[in-house]
Amino acid sequence: MALLRKAGIFLLTLAIASVLVFAFMAVLPGDPAQVALGVNATPELLAQTRHAFGIDRPLPAQYTDWVGGLLTGNFGRSYITGDAIGPQLVDRFEVTLWLVGAATVVAVIVAVPLGTLAAARHRKASGTVVSGLSQLGAAIPAFLAGIVLVEIFAVSLRILPSGGWTPPDADPVAFLKGLVLPALSLGLVQAAVLTRYVRSAVLDVLREDYLRTARAKGLKPAQALVRHGLRNAAVPVMTVLGLQLATLLIGAVVVERVFVIPGLGSMLLDAVGSRDLIVVQDVVMVLVAAVLVINLLVDVLYTVVDPRLRRAR
Amino acid sequence: MLKVDGLNIAAGELPLVSDVSFTVAGGERVGLIGESGSGKSLTASAVFGLLSDDVSAAGSVRLEGVDENLVGASENLLSSLRGSRLAMVFQEPMTALNPSMRIVDQVAEARLIHRTVGDRAAAHRDALRLLEQVRLRDVAELGRAYPHQLSGGQRQRVLLAIALANDPDVLICDEPTTALDVTVQAQLLDLIVKGAKERTAALLFITHDLAVVATVCERVLVMYGGRIVESGPVAEVLTAPEHRYTKGLLDASDLETVDEGGRLHAIAGAVPAAGKFPSGCVFRNRCPRADEQCEVSPPWFGEPAHGHACWHPVGGDA
Numbered sequence: 001m002a003l004l005r006k007a008g009i010f011l012l013t014l015a016i017a018s019v020l021v022f023a024f025m026a027v028l029p030g031d032p033a034q035v036a037l038g039v040n041a042t043p044e045l046l047a048q049t050r051h052a053f054g055i056d057r058p059l060p061a062q063y064t065d066w067v068g069g070l071l072t073g074n075f076g077r078s079y080i081t082g083d084a085i086g087p088q089l090v091d092r093f094e095v096t097l098w099l100v101g102a103a104t105v106v107a108v109i110v111a112v113p114l115g116t117l118a119a120a121r122h123r124k125a126s127g128t129v130v131s132g133l134s135q136l137g138a139a140i141p142a143f144l145a146g147i148v149l150v151e152i153f154a155v156s157l158r159i160l161p162s163g164g165w166t167p168p169d170a171d172p173v174a175f176l177k178g179l180v181l182p183a184l185s186l187g188l189v190q191a192a193v194l195t196r197y198v199r200s201a202v203l204d205v206l207r208e209d210y211l212r213t214a215r216a217k218g219l220k221p222a223q224a225l226v227r228h229g230l231r232n233a234a235v236p237v238m239t240v241l242g243l244q245l246a247t248l249l250i251g252a253v254v255v256e257r258v259f260v261i262p263g264l265g266s267m268l269l270d271a272v273g274s275r276d277l278i279v280v281q282d283v284v285m286v287l288v289a290a291v292l293v294i295n296l297l298v299d300v301l302y303t304v305v306d307p308r309l310r311r312a313r
Numbered sequence: 314m315l316k317v318d319g320l321n322i323a324a325g326e327l328p329l330v331s332d333v334s335f336t337v338a339g340g341e342r343v344g345l346i347g348e349s350g351s352g353k354s355l356t357a358s359a360v361f362g363l364l365s366d367d368v369s370a371a372g373s374v375r376l377e378g379v380d381e382n383l384v385g386a387s388e389n390l391l392s393s394l395r396g397s398r399l400a401m402v403f404q405e406p407m408t409a410l411n412p413s414m415r416i417v418d419q420v421a422e423a424r425l426i427h428r429t430v431g432d433r434a435a436a437h438r439d440a441l442r443l444l445e446q447v448r449l450r451d452v453a454e455l456g457r458a459y460p461h462q463l464s465g466g467q468r469q470r471v472l473l474a475i476a477l478a479n480d481p482d483v484l485i486c487d488e489p490t491t492a493l494d495v496t497v498q499a500q501l502l503d504l505i506v507k508g509a510k511e512r513t514a515a516l517l518f519i520t521h522d523l524a525v526v527a528t529v530c531e532r533v534l535v536m537y538g539g540r541i542v543e544s545g546p547v548a549e550v551l552t553a554p555e556h557r558y559t560k561g562l563l564d565a566s567d568l569e570t571v572d573e574g575g576r577l578h579a580i581a582g583a584v585p586a587a588g589k590f591p592s593g594c595v596f597r598n599r600c601p602r603a604d605e606q607c608e609v610s611p612p613w614f615g616e617p618a619h620g621h622a623c624w625h626p627v628g629g630d631a
Contacts, residue, residue, distance in 0.1 A: 094511060208408065210412070212409070212410040216395055216400070216476070217395070217396040217426055218393065218423075219396075221388070230413070232411070232413055307413055307461070308461045
């Protein structure tokens with residue numbers, strides 16, 4: 001029942017988002033037909049092209065066509081190349097998912113132990129150092145981290161490629177090698193932010209009475225924290241991680257450019273550059289949908305982690 | 314079984330508990346009473362070795378059969394004693410259980426930590442038996458529940474079951490019934506006494522409720538200002554108190570007599586903040602009988618197990 005309500009909210013949000021994305025594109029100045037044909041195009045040819053793009057029709061009709069297409073898997077054709085957008089979008093999306101997924105793994109693997117350590121030793125020097133470093137790390141933009149990482153591992157040490165993309169089924173080793181630097185540059189910055197949230201969540205849990213009960217049973221402080229604390233600290237951390245995934249998708253746009261990765265981000269930037277508005281519209285819609293799906297998944301995961309939320313929802 | 318000698322607890326330079334000494338024998342039930350801020354809970358936490366980082370303890374806490382002083386003992390030694398030979402039930406049952414772990418697992422864990430049982434299945438069986446011992450019903454079903462599905466009284470029973478899991482020699486209860494409805498208090502007190510008796514455990518029972526002390530304990534220690542001001546058998550201390558503070562506590566809990574103004578008796582003033590207690594007798598700024606002599610700290614009069622620290626005990630002078 002509660003899940004149905006959540007799904008309903010999800011669909012409603014998606015619908016509103018589609019209207020907004022469409023409206024933004026519609027109010028942008030510039031004529032796609034003019035862009036596609038150049039300045040010397042004849043009025044007849046322009047009119048013909050507008051008709052072919054379907055942009056000579058009223059906006060509501062254009063919108064329903066577009067959304068109807070999305071629902072049936074038809075993403076339309078590029079204004080510039082004339083290619084179908086759908087298949088390309090699927091390929092690009094897969095690439096971005098790999099990147100964002102790997103970056104998330106990096107962020108979690110780094111942030112959970114570090115944040116926990118910073119909390120458990122918050123009165124000691126080591127805890128303060130970790131907090132300070134994470135503060136610093138959170139201030140570094142992902143593309144800068146990427147450039148520094150390339151400088152070290154690709155240019156100086158020459159152990160990892162500076163960019164490019166190998167599909168996993170073509171050459172798994174080259175795929176992984178190519179994934180390391182972009183995932184690190186995207187993930188480490190997120191890890192710095194996440195570390196601070198893990199720290200404060202664990203600090204809260206450390207003050208809980210049930211941790212004292214765990215100690216009273218005879219568990220040592222670290223055992224008590226791991227067995228009884230971390231799972232309860234997970235709920236607030238998951239919220240932040242869900243929000244971060246949205247940031248990661250946006251961050252991927254820039255990092256893909258730095259590392260020449262053919263994902264959604266570079267597709268979006270290329271389309272913006274060539275004013276291929278229908279592609280921009282599709283990519284933005286896919287990104288929005290991805291963020292909403294992530295939030296829905298986080299909501300479902302809450303109830304898995306925290307039994308108190310099961311009855312309430 | 315438990316011997317506390319010259320226990321001092323301080324937060325930095327600020328003394329919180331001064332020179333507290335007492336013993337609790339196996340099978341004996343001793344109450345520790347006093348208002349909030351008198352140092353009861355700190356004393357209990359020090360005995361249990363779970364003081365927070367910002368306070369430090371000095372003095373000696375000895376457990377029979379352990380050569381080392383528990384004050385300043387290693388975490389290794391303390392965690393091997395906690396939950397096995399030393400057990401504690403805390404005040405707040407609503408928040409003392411892990412919200413994301415099933416009840417039966419939380420009880421079973423107590424059996425597993427100290428390797429009292431070999432495997433999970435045995436620990437699980439023991440946990441159900443322990444839950445039955447604290448008179449919870451339908452333990453198989455209740456064990457699968459999470460803490461938020463239980464009432465405060467049920468949760469405190471679960472916590473008692475955890476404390477009793479490894480048949481402790483010393484059971485410390487820190488206001489275990491204060492947060493509960495009066496109707497469930499009596500049943501829980503009964504279970505605590507029964508649990509301690511069956512194991513001939515030394516029970517140290519902390520409360521501010523004189524009626525509870527009268528029900529549960531044989532002997533009582535009265536604390537005020539971080540010191541023990543009177544001790545003795547419950548029947549004598551509660552009927553013929555000697556220290557002026559004990560007298561004040563008793564008068565204040567008497568709901569049948571009133572003063573000239575028609576109001577219930579109360580102790581004048583409030584418990585001072587830590588560090589703000591007067592020199593000499595800690596109670597003299599609230600004591601109706603205080604005089605110059607009280608500016609000097611009173612010595613202990615009488616036996617260690619039955620005496621008081623008052624220059625002008627009730628009925629002791631004109």
